[in-house]
Amino acid sequence: MKFSGKVALITGGAQGIGRAYANALLNIGMKVCISDILEDKAKEFIDSLPANHKDNIIFQKCDVSSLTDFKSAFDRVISEFGRIDMLINNAGVFNEQNYMKCIEVNFIAVVNGTKLAFEHMDISKGGHGGYVINTASEAGLDPMPLAPVYVGTKHAVVGFTRSIGAEYHFNKTGIKVNAICPGPVDTGFFRVFPTKCVDVEEAKKLAADMKPVKPEDVAGALTKLLEDDKNGSILRIDVDGLRYV
Numbered sequence: 097m098k099f100s101g102k103v104a105l106i107t108g109g110a111q112g113i114g115r116a117y118a119n120a121l122l123n124i125g126m127k128v129c130i131s132d133i134l135e136d137k138a139k140e141f142i143d144s145l146p147a148n149h150k151d152n153i154i155f156q157k158c159d160v161s162s163l164t165d166f167k168s169a170f171d172r173v174i175s176e177f178g179r180i181d182m183l184i185n186n187a188g189v190f191n192e193q194n195y196m197k198c199i200e201v202n203f204i205a206v207v208n209g210t211k212l213a214f215e216h217m218d219i220s221k222g223g224h225g226g227y228v229i230n231t232a233s234e235a236g237l238d239p240m241p242l243a244p245v246y247v248g249t250k251h252a253v254v255g256f257t258r259s260i261g262a263e264y265h266f267n268k269t270g271i272k273v274n275a276i277c278p279g280p281v282d283t284g285f286f287r288v289f290p291t292k293c294v295d296v297e298e299a300k301k302l303a304a305d306m307k308p309v310k311p312e313d314v315a316g317a318l319t320k321l322l323e324d325d326k327n328g329s330i331l332r333i334d335v336d337g338l339r340y341v
Contacts, residue, residue: 099125101125102127102226104183105169108132108188110134110141113231128154133159142155160187183226184230188231188233191246224270229321232253234278236250241294243292254330263327266327274331278333
């Protein structure tokens with residue numbers, strides 16, 4: 097796919113990794129809708145963009161745990177840009193105390209978003225084909241006793257991606273599905289995560305030894321996935337670099 101002029105919807109796009117994704121896609125000529133519950137952060141981000149990018153980005157407030165909100169985000173993209181070519185399921189929650197919210201946002205919303213993307217992009221339904229990119233985590237590849245529910249949701253995303261990213265589905269729909277598994281990333285999410293684990297003091301010790309990458313490094317993983325034109329692939333990114341797993 098040539099990406100200039102194509103359209104992407106990014107959940108959790110107001111800050112951190114989502115913001116870095118948006119910048120990366122704008123830089124290759126795409127049009128972007130960022131959806132988030134953080135309206136002020138989204139407006140601040142859009143206001144900070146150069147003039148040539150401001151015409152190619154919109155914001156839609158959206159709680160991805162609400163299917164109604166999610167459908168409205170897709171409707172807004174179609175209304176503004178006339179099509180959609182890419183969904184990035186990036187919204188995420190880390191909270192072992194409120195574990196149901198963790199499951200709803202980290203996995204159920206990924207499934208709902210992917211299903212909605214397929215409805216709009218499926219070539220057998222009049223769509224143009226496209227991409228779904230899921231932000232998973234290294235926690236979707238390795239165990240982490242201090243955050244079992246979070247880890248479970250990310251393992252689910254990895255398994256879902258590999259399964260719906262199979263050639264069987266691509267041949268029917270023209271949609272490629274991949275996931276990015278970042279290690280620790282230097283965001284507000286990373287800085288507070290020990291307080292959301294099952295054992296705060298142990299989590300603080302764990303965090304002290306972690307070496308985070310920058311959101312822009314994760315956006316670089318997105319660019320590589322698109323350049324490599326992969327399907328059903330899992331790309332890991334951490335201080336040791338990029339590699340498919």
